[in-house]
Each structure stands twice: as structure tokens, then as C-alpha cells.
Amino acid sequence: MTYGFPDGYFARPTVARVQDRLDRxxxxxxxxxxxxxxxxxxxxxxxxxxRVNRAHGPRVLSYLTREHTIDQVIDLGCGLPHDDNRYVPDEVRRMVYVDSDPGVEAHARMVLAERHGTESLWADLEDMPALLAAGPIARLDCGRPIGVLLHDVLPWLGDATAHTVLAALRSWLPAGSVLSVTHATTDMAPEAMSALTRLYEGADIGFRPRSGKQIRELLTPWVPLEAGELRTTASWRRPTPLHPRFDHSHAYAILASPGDRTS
Structure with a gap:
């Protein structure tokens, strides 16, 4: 990709800047x-x-380092930098932030310039071979497990692209790696989700919240690391149950491993 801002970049909404506005x-x-x-x-x-989705990132990073001793992580579709979603535990030795938005990458480079072990990459998920071959990714140690954050990314991809991304990651990741996904769902407030989809479409932005069943199908043949029903992002690993009335996530959180790549 040639770095630069495309024509009209500041004249139309972008997902990263809309999310930034929603997060104040x-x-x-x-x-x-x-x-x-x-x-x-x-x-x-x-x-x-x-805000719930942003807060989920640091929680997952802590889990990956504590439960799986993972010390190298890729944040795909990282979004604009905020203090809360740029937290990196001391145990993480290498952290690569990836986004296709040139404004995000410019901000990421500025914010991460003085942080040891962190890099940013401007890359498009629609070209996974180029993304995985890029320097910051290629410098990761593929002889050891890697964590991948795919938070609030798949709803902005069509089914074909989402399957391609997930297949490329599953084929490339070393044994013991963990994928963390959050995904907006139509299982809660379906009418509002339909309205959001129409509004985004009017702004020429594809938004595809999916049902829990569709999300599970998308993640086949990944191996879920947590048994049972899908958990919302807000209720993931909470010590006490969260009443649905106070659960504003409208998204699921899933952890999965690549499993047997011969299948």
C-alpha cells in the first residue's frame, strides 16, 4: 500500500473516526x-x-499473558489510539498494531514512537499475504504462540473476506496461539441493529452484525477455548453475573485456537 490520504478522506465518515466520536x-x-x-x-x-468493547482489549491481553504465557500480540483493526486500548502488560514483549485507515496508522506511529517493543502497520485485511509478510509481522517469532485481537473487525467485512482472513490466520499462526474476537450481534435489539446497518449503508459503510449462530459458523473450524453459550463482551469472565438490563455490549466475545491445521 502507498501511504497517503485518499481523495475525500476528510469529507466522509470513516469507521475509526466514528468509533472515536462514540467513545468521546x-x-x-x-x-x-x-x-x-x-x-x-x-x-x-x-x-x-x-466503550465496553474498548475496555475488553486490556482484559484479554492480561488473560493471554497470564493463562497462556503469550508475549507477542497482533491487534488487527486497532482503531484510533486511546489510553485504555493501548495498555500493554509488561509481559508482552512485542505488540503490533494494524489498521487499514491511514489516519489511524499516523496516530499509532506518533503514540507508539517511544514505547519499546511496539510497532504499527498500515495494511488491509483484504490482502492477507501482504499483511503477514510485512516487516512488523514477519519479525514476530513464529516458533512460539502469538495472540491475535480481532475486536470489532469482522462486522465490517463481508462473509467472503471474513472467511479469507480467518483461514489465513488459522493457517499461519503457530501452535498454542489464541484468537480473540468481538462481534456485534443481531441477537439483541435486532430492530436497532437493522437501523444502524441502514444508516451506515447510507454513508457507504458496510456494517454486518451477525447472529450468534452465524458467528459460530464463521469461526468454523477454529476450536473454542470456552465451552457453553456465547458470552457478551460485557459479561466475559465477570466474577458475578451481569443483569441483561445493564449489559450494553450488544456483542459477543470469543476465544479460539487454530486447532488441528490438517483438517
Missing amino acids: GTDNYPPDRDLVRDLVAAAPWLPGSV
């Missing part, structure tokens, strides 16, 4: 704010959902 950030512009106003009118819980 400042790296957004009038087109993003106009879309956010309509999105929140359709789904008042949406800002809470974004």
Missing part, C-alpha cells in the same frame, strides 16, 4: 459527528457498546 474522542470531523448523531438516535446504547 477528539480525532473526528463534522461528517463523522453527523453520522454519530443519527446512529445514537437509532441506538442510544451504542456509545456504551463501543
Whole structure:
């Protein structure tokens, strides 16, 4: 990819800047704010959902280092930098942030410049061979497990691209690696999700929340690391149950391993 801002980049909303606005950030512009106003009118819980998803990243990183002794991680579709979603445990020796948005990568490079062991990469998930061959990824040790965060990424991909991304990761990841996924779902507030989908479509942004069944099918043949029903992002590994009334995530959190690559 040739680095630079495409024509009209600041004149139309982007997913990263819309998410930033929903999370009360400042790296957004009038087109993003106009879309956010309509999105929140359709789904008042949406800002809470974004914040829950952002807070999930540090929790998963702590889990990966503590439970799986993973010390190298790739954050695919990392989004604009915020203090809470750039937390890296001391146990993580290498952290690579990846996004296809040139504004995200520019911010990431600036924020990460003085952090030892962290790198950023501007790359598109639609070209997985190029992404996996890029320097920051190629410098990871493929003789040891790698953690991959795929948080709030798959809903912005069509089925074919999502399957391609997941297949490429499953084939490439070393044994013992762990994939962490969060995914917006139609299982909760389906009418509001339909309204959000239409609003994003009007802004020329594809948004595809999926049912729990569809998400499970998308992750076949990955091996789930947690048995039972899918858990919402807000309720994942909570010590006490969360009443549905207070669960604003409207998304599932899943951990999976590549399993047997001969299948």
C-alpha cells in the first residue's frame, strides 16, 4: 500500500473516526459527528457498546499473558489510539498494531514512537499475504504462540473476506496461539441493529452484525477455548453475573485456537 490520504478522506465518515466520536474522542470531523448523531438516535446504547468493547482489549491481553504465557500480540483493526486500548502488560514483549485507515496508522506511529517493543502497520485485511509478510509481522517469532485481537473487525467485512482472513490466520499462526474476537450481534435489539446497518449503508459503510449462530459458523473450524453459550463482551469472565438490563455490549466475545491445521 502507498501511504497517503485518499481523495475525500476528510469529507466522509470513516469507521475509526466514528468509533472515536462514540467513545468521546477528539480525532473526528463534522461528517463523522453527523453520522454519530443519527446512529445514537437509532441506538442510544451504542456509545456504551463501543466503550465496553474498548475496555475488553486490556482484559484479554492480561488473560493471554497470564493463562497462556503469550508475549507477542497482533491487534488487527486497532482503531484510533486511546489510553485504555493501548495498555500493554509488561509481559508482552512485542505488540503490533494494524489498521487499514491511514489516519489511524499516523496516530499509532506518533503514540507508539517511544514505547519499546511496539510497532504499527498500515495494511488491509483484504490482502492477507501482504499483511503477514510485512516487516512488523514477519519479525514476530513464529516458533512460539502469538495472540491475535480481532475486536470489532469482522462486522465490517463481508462473509467472503471474513472467511479469507480467518483461514489465513488459522493457517499461519503457530501452535498454542489464541484468537480473540468481538462481534456485534443481531441477537439483541435486532430492530436497532437493522437501523444502524441502514444508516451506515447510507454513508457507504458496510456494517454486518451477525447472529450468534452465524458467528459460530464463521469461526468454523477454529476450536473454542470456552465451552457453553456465547458470552457478551460485557459479561466475559465477570466474577458475578451481569443483569441483561445493564449489559450494553450488544456483542459477543470469543476465544479460539487454530486447532488441528490438517483438517
